[in-house]
Amino acid sequence: MQKYEIAVLPGDGIGNEVMPEALRVLDVIGAKYGVRFDHRHFDWSCETYRKTGRMMPEDGLDRLRDHHSILLGAVGYPGVPDHISLWGLLIPIRRVFDQYVNLRPVRLLPGVTPPVRDKQPGDIDFWVVRENTEGEYSKLGGRQNEGTDRETVLQTASFTRFGTDRIMRYAFDLARKLGKPHVTSATKSNGIYYSMPFWDERFAEISQEYPEIRVDQDHIDILCARFVMTPERFDVVVASNLFGDILSDLGPGVTGTIGVAPSGNINPEGRYPSTFEPVHGSAPDIAGKGIANPIGQIWSVGMMLDHLGLTEAGADVVAAIEQVLGDPTAPRTPDLGGTATTEDLGKAIAEAI
Amino acid sequence: MQKYEIAVLPGDGIGNEVMPEALRVLDVIGAKYGVRFDHRHFDWSCETYRKTGRMMPEDGLDRLRDHHSILLGAVGYPGVPDHISLWGLLIPIRRVFDQYVNLRPVRLLPGVTPPVRDKQPGDIDFWVVRENTEGEYSKLGGRQNEGTDRETVLQTASFTRFGTDRIMRYAFDLARKLGKPHVTSATKSNGIYYSMPFWDERFAEISQEYPEIRVDQDHIDILCARFVMTPERFDVVVASNLFGDILSDLGPGVTGTIGVAPSGNINPEGRYPSTFEPVHGSAPDIAGKGIANPIGQIWSVGMMLDHLGLTEAGADVVAAIEQVLGDPTAPRTPDLGGTATTEDLGKAIAEAI
Ligand SMILES: CC(C)[C@H](C(=O)O)[C@@H](O)C(=O)O
Ligand SMILES: CC(C)[C@H](C(=O)O)[C@@H](O)C(=O)O
Numbered sequence: 001m002q003k004y005e006i007a008v009l010p011g012d013g014i015g016n017e018v019m020p021e022a023l024r025v026l027d028v029i030g031a032k033y034g035v036r037f038d039h040r041h042f043d044w045s046c047e048t049y050r051k052t053g054r055m056m057p058e059d060g061l062d063r064l065r066d067h068h069s070i071l072l073g074a075v076g077y078p079g080v081p082d083h084i085s086l087w088g089l090l091i092p093i094r095r096v097f098d099q100y101v102n103l104r105p106v107r108l109l110p111g112v113t114p115p116v117r118d119k120q121p122g123d124i125d126f127w128v129v130r131e132n133t134e135g136e137y138s139k140l141g142g143r144q145n146e147g148t149d150r151e152t153v154l155q156t157a158s159f160t161r162f163g164t165d166r167i168m169r170y171a172f173d174l175a176r177k178l179g180k181p182h183v184t185s186a187t188k189s190n191g192i193y194y195s196m197p198f199w200d201e202r203f204a205e206i207s208q209e210y211p212e213i214r215v216d217q218d219h220i221d222i223l224c225a226r227f228v229m230t231p232e233r234f235d236v237v238v239a240s241n242l243f244g245d246i247l248s249d250l251g252p253g254v255t256g257t258i259g260v261a262p263s264g265n266i267n268p269e270g271r272y273p274s275t276f277e278p279v280h281g282s283a284p285d286i287a288g289k290g291i292a293n294p295i296g297q298i299w300s301v302g303m304m305l306d307h308l309g310l311t312e313a314g315a316d317v318v319a320a321i322e323q324v325l326g327d328p329t330a331p332r333t334p335d336l337g338g339t340a341t342t343e344d345l346g347k348a349i350a351e352a353i
Numbered sequence: 354m355q356k357y358e359i360a361v362l363p364g365d366g367i368g369n370e371v372m373p374e375a376l377r378v379l380d381v382i383g384a385k386y387g388v389r390f391d392h393r394h395f396d397w398s399c400e401t402y403r404k405t406g407r408m409m410p411e412d413g414l415d416r417l418r419d420h421h422s423i424l425l426g427a428v429g430y431p432g433v434p435d436h437i438s439l440w441g442l443l444i445p446i447r448r449v450f451d452q453y454v455n456l457r458p459v460r461l462l463p464g465v466t467p468p469v470r471d472k473q474p475g476d477i478d479f480w481v482v483r484e485n486t487e488g489e490y491s492k493l494g495g496r497q498n499e500g501t502d503r504e505t506v507l508q509t510a511s512f513t514r515f516g517t518d519r520i521m522r523y524a525f526d527l528a529r530k531l532g533k534p535h536v537t538s539a540t541k542s543n544g545i546y547y548s549m550p551f552w553d554e555r556f557a558e559i560s561q562e563y564p565e566i567r568v569d570q571d572h573i574d575i576l577c578a579r580f581v582m583t584p585e586r587f588d589v590v591v592a593s594n595l596f597g598d599i600l601s602d603l604g605p606g607v608t609g610t611i612g613v614a615p616s617g618n619i620n621p622e623g624r625y626p627s628t629f630e631p632v633h634g635s636a637p638d639i640a641g642k643g644i645a646n647p648i649g650q651i652w653s654v655g656m657m658l659d660h661l662g663l664t665e666a667g668a669d670v671v672a673a674i675e676q677v678l679g680d681p682t683a684p685r686t687p688d689l690g691g692t693a694t695t696e697d698l699g700k701a702i703a704e705a706i
Contacts (some may be wrong), residue, residue, distance in 0.1 A: 081548050155510045157507070
């Protein structure tokens with residue numbers, strides 16, 4: 001029997017509520033496909049930080065290293081500044097495990113009413129490919145004259161050819177694999193003087209390796225506007241760390257799926273485990289009530305299965321989500337206009353598989 | 354007779370087509386209010402660059418300095434890299450004249466169908482206040498190991514307490530003036546390690562000077578999503594240079610007004626001239642056809658009048674735009690679904706005043 005070891009980190013807030021539903025689905029998939037998923041739990045969170053002054057133990061990354069994948073809930077909670085909780089857990093995992101691709105679907109789903117008008121499921125269906133290890137997210141910088149009127153803060157983004165080329169190739173390869181021969185690059189070379197003209201150069205260069213793929217390049221300001229105005233025109237969008245972060249929240253915002261969208265933090269070569277997590281955060285406002293929507297976490301399981309090579313199982317999970325969402329008699333959590341609990345919705349999806 | 358000297362820079366592409374309509378409206382306002390507007394033309398553009406290797410003459414800024422305001426069309430054209438055209442004209446004007454506020458309305462207009470559903474004129478009506486002289490737009494940085502596999506590019510954003518505090522105060526003062534007691538700060542302190550936590554600190558500090566104003570703070574990723582999902586919740590949004598750039602295109606994208614939105618680059622103290630320009634660019638695809646929508650340029654005149662203290666005249670211009678847009682029999686350019694020319698629409702607005 002095939003066996004996968006999954007590190008499970010529910011994290012903070014609703015992470016703890018949606019994770020059991022994801023594991024429920026994972027177990028159903030295991031039974032159906034005759035595959036074993038061993039899950040090992042790690043309770044690292046802002047709670048851990050409050051107790052120990054660290055988000056995870058010193059050897060935390062080593063303890064994760066030997067898993068096939070990491071399933072993460074949500075990190076961050078009021079009382080612990082975000083830049084501490086994130087740079088103490090989420091971001092080191094992304095970087096040390098060289099998860100240089102952050103991959104997120106933007107898809108209009110049945111049963112979900114998007115804020116934009118005149119769009120049907122099928123009209124909007126694309127992927128945001130975000131660079132996940134360098135760029136604008138950096139600890140390069142600092143403060144001068146702190147606490148005075150002359151205080152100055154510098155923050156340096158760093159872009160390497162190595163890091164830029166590989167994310168672009170991933171985007172082009174994905175477009176090829178999906179049969180969506182169109183890649184859009186997010187830039188801002190008219191305002192950001194050094195890094196973005198470099199980004200454009202690399203995009204022009206790498207695109208030549210994929211002559212059959214149509215390319216577009218939009219400044220991030222107008223690109224965001226186009227996500228709202230003409231979302232149907234996108235297939236694969238490649239972006240830097242910050243721009244990808246923005247686009248991969250905005251996209252699900254446009255399709256009304258921000259509460260249910262998943263993401264993969266992927267090391268494509270499989271040298272290190274990849275992390276799968278919902279796009280939503282720990283949602284302190286509804287935490288503890290048992291009403292959080294578990295679909296983002298469950299869909300993350302779907303992406304994980306796909307990454308592990310269990311393509312059919314991954315497609316099953318997505319199909320089950322679509323089936324339940326499209327069925328007006330199925331349970332719905334309050335964010336979808338219903339009164340169901342997290343567990344009700346999780347069970348319905350597990351049964352649909 | 355009151356007299357104002359206006360520097361007129363049509364720039365590139367459709368800038369040359371929409372500017373005459375803006376000046377038509379300005380002249381009508383002059384006649385109505387008994388004010389004289391002298392316009393001096395400057396043909397600086399990408400054309401100038403191709404001929405002289407510079408976007409403007411060496412003493413260009415000095416030649417603009419003594420005007421009451423600058424009315425700009427659009428800068429940038431294929432063949433001249435954007436970072437050259439912009440850093441050679443638009444950005445130096447913003448910086449040398451200390452136009453530290455970039456102000457843009459996000460407003461649902463009558464007669465314009467927005468891409469979002471279920472919204473009426475009045476529902477969406479807010480301002481984006483963007484820092485316009487520092488932050489992420491900088492020439493701090495450079496390349497190392499150029500042309501090799503080890504190529505690295507650094508790009509440094511710089512935030513000063515001086516620059517951050519003054520833009521925040523402007524936003525709070527604007528909220529007070531408009532009777533919209535609510536300011537939202539755009540941040541990303543969970544990912545951008547040094548600059549954005551500093552931004553948050555300053556926001557917390559400055560907000561204490563305005564105890565009656567309600568504050569919110571959203572990370573830029575979710576904030577962009579909220580612009581689409583719940584645009585009615587915003588009143589004044591304050592943001593760094595890059596985030597403000599993104600939000601002030603996204604906002605008009607949501608209201609369907611990207612082709613007609615204006616912007617002010619404002620030196621609030623009036624020590625230097627302020628610049629008023631449409632949000633749209635030079636639109637090479639339709640340039641030369643006489644079908645560009647002149648409303649963005651005309652609305653910019655409205656903002657300019659307001660800035661010059663001619664508040665009633667400014668309101669007149671906006672009212673005329675709304676009247677023409679709301680009248681189904683009035684001329685409409687192709688972007689609004691009609692067949693009118695730039696001139697037809699310009700004349701209709703001028704007549705409505
Ligand atoms: C053209 C470009 C440099 C400019 C900017 O990013 O500031 C434009 O997008 C704007 O918003 O005025
Ligand atoms: C929590 C935050 C640091 C993170 C990011 O910006 O990367 C989140 O927004 C995401 O997109 O996963």
